[in-house]
Amino acid sequence: MGKTHLAISLIGAICLMTMNCQDQSVRAPDGSGDGLIAADARDLHSYSNPGQVRVKHADLDLEVLFDRKVIKGIATLRLERASGASAAPLKLDTRGLTINLVEASSDGTVFLPVEFMLGDSDGFLGAPLEIKLPAEAASARITYETSPEASGLQWLDPVQTAGRKHPYLFTQSQAIHSRSWIPLQDSPQVRITYSARVRTPPAVRAVMSAENDPQSPRNGDYRFSMTQPIPSYLIALAVGDIDFRPLGARTGVYAEPSVVDAAAREFADTERMVEATEKLYGPYRWDRYDILVLPPSFPIGGMENPRLTFATPTIIAGDRSLVSLIAHELAHSWSGNLVTNATWRDFWLNEGFTTYLEGRIIEAVYGRERREMEAVLGRQDLERELSQLDERDRILHVDLAGRDPDDGFTLVPYEKGALLLRLIEETYGRERWDAFLRGYFDHFAFQSITTAQFVAYLKKNLLDSDPQLAARIRLEEWIERPGLPEEAPKPASDAFAEVAAAADLWMRGERKLAGIPASGWTTQQWLHFLRSLPSPLPGEKMAELDRAFGLTKTGNAEIAHQWLLMSIRSKYAATDARLESYMVQIGRRKLIKPLYEELIKTPEGRKRAEAIYARARPGYHPITQTAIDAVMKP
Ligand code: BES
């Protein structure tokens, strides 16, 4: 911290102590002073005060310094003040940022330094940045630097990329990690447009969740603009040896050169997916839909960054069998990016709707059977997780007070949310329900809404039209109570019934593996087959499966995951090497966390897990590190 900064911080600290003490007792300043937002809409995960001063546009100037693992940034924020709030400061969220200079301007051209105060850092929330603004200020400019440990960034050395020649950087901002690389009002209730200039070494390319020009020369100087207002968690950047292939007129894929052609083959149905979704739910409003395939350390499956979905390479299976993840991220262009959860308590509005839409897109493009298989797997996963979760996390409208929103990341908002919507569909009929959904997306387009707003809209526009049907959907029970209500739909699949029967016959010795029609099975059938087998499966049965189907060598990351899990349970040592390379190479939390959890159930397993983790941890993303640290803690 420089001397001037220290002096300004002290002045700020005194202001804060004398003028704004009530803000210290309430996590969300909005809850105290802002009558416009109902109590229910309070964002407990932001220090910002959009009810008084609101950021409308961010102009970013970012310099990516790979050698120091730091972004040097200048963020110029255009502001709007509520009437009667002319004395209010601007409050921003930050996490691990070094703030070098803060200036304000009344005309957007002449900037003068102003006082600011960077508050104490509170773990996952980070530190509030309070800026004293002259009454006439229309913009603020913050000169800052990120920390090499920024929770929203992962810096990869060349060896962690497919090409092994160039470094790579990517962001993952949801839920509250934007603040670790941009100082802003990091709340899903604040929508902004943005423009950016990104400077990088000349050998790499930058892409953002904005208008990208794949034809722009690779020269280390890139410009972007996002003209539709989006919440901060959708601001995204990636920098690396990134090439582009078009898929359709308005769709395409970005990836490292050695991956981009396989990615283009895998995602060849993307344009059809966009068309199918438009037919169901109205126009795609974001102009282009492109996909960026990240290196394998990407900590999640996919992220719906607008115009540019970020995706794990582990869905490239060679047979398009895992592209429901693309359907999911695409669906967020309606549920999530267009109609956004107002707080992280309302996360199920994003993910439950999206999981439901994902199923409808898969049905439209690949048929009902494929959708039903995925729905059965989804419900199985949900039931397993429900049996392990605390009561408070089995509720859709989850209470996150005092908690990191990343902790609310369970299957409940996804699968329970989707089952509720499926129940409404089955009760009112597809025609009325689809018309309702189209109206919903139109009505709330480019807004952030709470669970209560959705419920009120649903009642008025669907339920009240037929109270008898409405009585079959116990909404309050679904949304505010733990667990899965009795009337929850039970997806079923004939293709799965066959597979389960085959597993049963083989186990009883009544059928040979050679007699099972496995060559025609889809990934989903394979997963169901393996899950239908007893656990642990005796070693000789594991070996028999492996000889017949080469499971240890499978290139399908989901099937490999299931097989490795079974191998740990069965102490089937033939997979040892594959297990280790899988856990070191892949950083996708969903695929590796269960493997660590399974390993540490025995003392020898824990030893192996520790040895593997010691090798793997440096290559994992902060999100995955946090998750695995929690598993491995003694
Ligand atoms: N928006 C989520 C990812 C997310 C949620 C990141 C919360 C951080 C906090 C994304 O749309 C998602 O749900 N991804 C899933 C894949 C999907 C097919 C269920 C994932 O990454 O597992």
Ligand code: ZN
């Ligand atoms: Zn999602």
